[in-house]
Amino acid sequence: MSNQPPIGVPQGAIRLNTDSQRLEFFAQDRWYEMATDVPTLDGGERGIIGAGYSIPGGSGANNIDFVTIPTQGNATDFGDLTYGNPYRGGLASNTRGISINGQNDQTTDFITISSTGDATSFGEITNDNFGGATFSNRIKGFRAGGADGPTHTNQIIGMTIATTSSFFDFGDMSITGTYMNGCGNPTRGIIMGGASPSPVGDINTIQYLSMGSSGNAQDFGDLSLTRKYISCLSNSVRAVAAGGGGGTTQNELMEFVTIATTGDAIDFGDCSDTNGTNSSGNCASPTRGLFAGFYPAPAQIEYIAFATQGDSVDFGDLNYHGYYNGSCSNGHGGL
Numbered sequence: 001m002s003n004q005p006p007i008g009v010p011q012g013a014i015r016l017n018t019d020s021q022r023l024e025f026f027a028q029d030r031w032y033e034m035a036t037d038v039p040t041l042d043g044g045e046r047g048i049i050g051a052g053y054s055i056p057g058g059s060g061a062n063n064i065d066f067v068t069i070p071t072q073g074n075a076t077d078f079g080d081l082t083y084g085n086p087y088r089g090g091l092a093s094n095t096r097g098i099s100i101n102g103q104n105d106q107t108t109d110f111i112t113i114s115s116t117g118d119a120t121s122f123g124e125i126t127n128d129n130f131g132g133a134t135f136s137n138r139i140k141g142f143r144a145g146g147a148d149g150p151t152h153t154n155q156i157i158g159m160t161i162a163t164t165s166s167f168f169d170f171g172d173m174s175i176t177g178t179y180m181n182g183c184g185n186p187t188r189g190i191i192m193g194g195a196s197p198s199p200v201g202d203i204n205t206i207q208y209l210s211m212g213s214s215g216n217a218q219d220f221g222d223l224s225l226t227r228k229y230i231s232c233l234s235n236s237v238r239a240v241a242a243g244g245g246g247g248t249t250q251n252e253l254m255e256f257v258t259i260a261t262t263g264d265a266i267d268f269g270d271c272s273d274t275n276g277t278n279s280s281g282n283c284a285s286p287t288r289g290l291f292a293g294f295y296p297a298p299a300q301i302e303y304i305a306f307a308t309q310g311d312s313v314d315f316g317d318l319n320y321h322g323y324y325n326g327s328c329s330n331g332h333g334g335l
Helices: none
Strands: 014-017 022-027 030-033 046-050 063-068 076-080 089-092 096-100 107-112 120-124 133-136 140-144 155-160 167-172 181-184 188-192 195-197 200-202 205-210 218-222 231-234 238-242 253-258 266-270 281-284 288-292 300-305 313-317 326-329
Touching: 046 089, 046 281, 046 288, 063 288, 089 140, 096 140, 096 326, 133 188, 140 188, 140 205, 181 238, 181 281, 188 231, 188 238, 231 281, 231 288
Parallel strands: 089 133, 089 326, 133 181, 181 231, 281 326
Antiparallel strands: 014 022, 022 030, 046 063, 046 326, 063 076, 089 096, 096 107, 107 120, 133 140, 140 155, 155 167, 181 188, 188 205, 195 200, 205 218, 231 238, 238 253, 253 266, 281 288, 288 300, 300 313
16 A cells, blocks of 8 residues: 555544555544554653642642653653643643643643643643643644533543644533543543542543544443543553552552454553552653653652563653653654
């Protein structure tokens, strides 16, 4: 099959290459082989981790750290956000990272991933609901759900990553909730876990949406446990949920789903820390996923290899100590 730039192909489209018998997805101006063939990235495959509750003190942090995902080691200082608070979300394109609003504010910032330096305002998101799931398809970013105090929402807000203040209504989740997390591949977004006012309590719901066109999320399946504060990351094939819990109870369980299908989650392994990855940020490349900034171990970073089920492995430490943080990466479109 020809790899010449096609005309009229939507970003994130998927095809079967009949010559190689491999799935490919379309991004920027060409087809890429899923999970193995990725574009050259400015700055390499970087993971960005920022904000959260800082330790010691428990105040809102505006720190930004970065790691090079293929290389184990400690994080390096990147710069600062314009505003520091917990429960921020993160998403990205290949070049730009977006930090989505946190608790009690609507501030949204952006950075250029290949550089270092302080963040710049992206604009104020439509409302100040926090704790929603965030994910992207490299072109568009999304925040699903969240809460503003006792008021929860099922709204999905979209944005065009390259354009500041480009927020728009995308659709609704199938269940109202907050303290959930999201990931996906170039065509499908996955929303996992959380807490809901109806039914009251933590939930084990998995939802999905097609990111190419506006619409409501649909039921995907269930996690084996009800849990909020969950970590969620993916490559183009698998989405992995890790840790989470309720109140002071955390667990180390990791589960996965195959994004292109539907069904209940399957055991992947355990987090190496018995406290799990409660409240951690998460970022990924096509082959490796990272969890960063746990509660109650706020400096810790662990990683998994997507292709191999098993327990997570120590990666290094954050430069700052913080949990309930937001994170993103350019190696997998911020998912």
